[in-house]
Amino acid sequence: MLSDKKIHIFDLDGTLVDSMPYWSESILSFLDEIGFNYPTDIIKILTPLGIIEGAKYLNSIGLNIDPETVRAETERIMLGFYENTIATKPYIKDYLEKLKNNGCRLFILTASERRFALPCLKRNGILDLFEKIFSCSDFSLSKSKPDIYFAAAKEIGADIKDIVFYDDNLGSISGAKSAGLTTIGVYDKSSEEDIDKIKAIADGYIRSFSQLI
Numbered sequence: 001m002l003s004d005k006k007i008h009i010f011d012l013d014g015t016l017v018d019s020m021p022y023w024s025e026s027i028l029s030f031l032d033e034i035g036f037n038y039p040t041d042i043i044k045i046l047t048p049l050g051i052i053e054g055a056k057y058l059n060s061i062g063l064n065i066d067p068e069t070v071r072a073e074t075e076r077i078m079l080g081f082y083e084n085t086i087a088t089k090p091y092i093k094d095y096l097e098k099l100k101n102n103g104c105r106l107f108i109l110t111a112s113e114r115r116f117a118l119p120c121l122k123r124n125g126i127l128d129l130f131e132k133i134f135s136c137s138d139f140s141l142s143k144s145k146p147d148i149y150f151a152a153a154k155e156i157g158a159d160i161k162d163i164v165f166y167d168d169n170l171g172s173i174s175g176a177k178s179a180g181l182t183t184i185g186v187y188d189k190s191s192e193e194d195i196d197k198i199k200a201i202a203d204g205y206i207r208s209f210s211q212l213i
Contacts, residue, residue, distance in 0.1 A: 002204075002212070005182060007156060007163045008099055011143075012110035012117050014168035014188035017124070019086045021190075026077040028040075030070070036063055047190075051075075077115075078102045082120040089186075091209040098213060108133040109152055109165075112145060121183065142169035146179035170194040173202050 013019045024043045031038050038058070039045070046054040055067035063070070074177055099106060106129055110117060114133055121127035134152055141148035153160050165176040168188035177183045185202035186209075187195070199205045206212060 002164055002182070002184075003102075005162055005164045006104050007158045008104050009107045009152065009163060009165045009181075010107050011165075011167040011169065011172060011186075012112055014190055015089070015166050015186045016092055016108070016126075017086050017088050017120055018188075019120075020188060021081070022057055022078060022081040022086060023074075026074050026081065027051075027070075030073045030075050031063075033073075034065075046052075056095075056192070079116060079119075082116045083123070086120050088124045088126060089209060091213060093124075093126050095209040095212050096126055100129055105151070105156070105158075106130045107156060109136070109143065109148070110134070111136045113137065142171075142175070143167070143169070144175045146175055149176050149179035149181055170198050170201075173198055177201050177203075 010016050013023075024047070027042070027046060028038075036058075037055050039061075045057065048059060051071045052067045055063070055065070055070035056072065059065065059067070087208050096106060103139070108117065108130055110133065112135065114135055117133055118127065121130070134155070136143060136148065139148050139151045141151065149160070149163075153163060154177075159182040163181045164184060165173075165178065165181040166184045167173050168186045168191045170191065173185055183202040183204075185195075185198040185205040187205075187207040191198070195205075
């Protein structure tokens with residue numbers, strides 16, 4: 001299924017790098033820094049909301065800080081994790097090098113900003129394996145809709161049918177599949193509840209990149 005595909009696009013967070021737990025840690029670190037008392041189940045509450053809506057919720061329980069300030073402070077802490085701590089998923093480099101040796105072109109499509117991705121990929125020794133990093137903000141589109149995949153394919157100069165897309169997120173896999181890409185679901189603890197749904201949609205599913213080497 002993958003051997004004849006020459007364009008491979010990877011999600012960053014939860015797919016290439018094990019970063020998802022650090023987003024939770026970054027908001028807790030910020031709240032701890034300012035001495036705000038939060039409920040024990042705060043991460044469960046905030047996870048589906050995103051930073052801005054999460055900040056609005058925190059304000060509803062007494063935080064009283066502008067949501068954009070919460071975003072900036074959370075991203076400040078998160079940038080430190082990308083620069084110094086976050087590691088790649090196991091066997092990533094081996095698989096990427098295998099693809100490169102087979103003449104494939106490698107790209108990243110991430111909801112994160114490049115300023116987070118670049119230092120993390122460089123420190124982990126895989127930045128130079130990628131031809132380009134696309135952020136959703138480049139297209140002002142979400143990965144849950146097919147339009148972003150058509151836009152990325154146009155930028156790359158590739159036909160949709162020649163692209164393999166890897167992601168841990170159900171919405172992203174669904175959007176890519178709708179666009180006609182070959183999709184590979186990647187295990188991440190953050191998306192554990194959606195494994196069966198991802199498997200039902202994706203062309204393949206892996207718990208580790210060692211399965212593809």
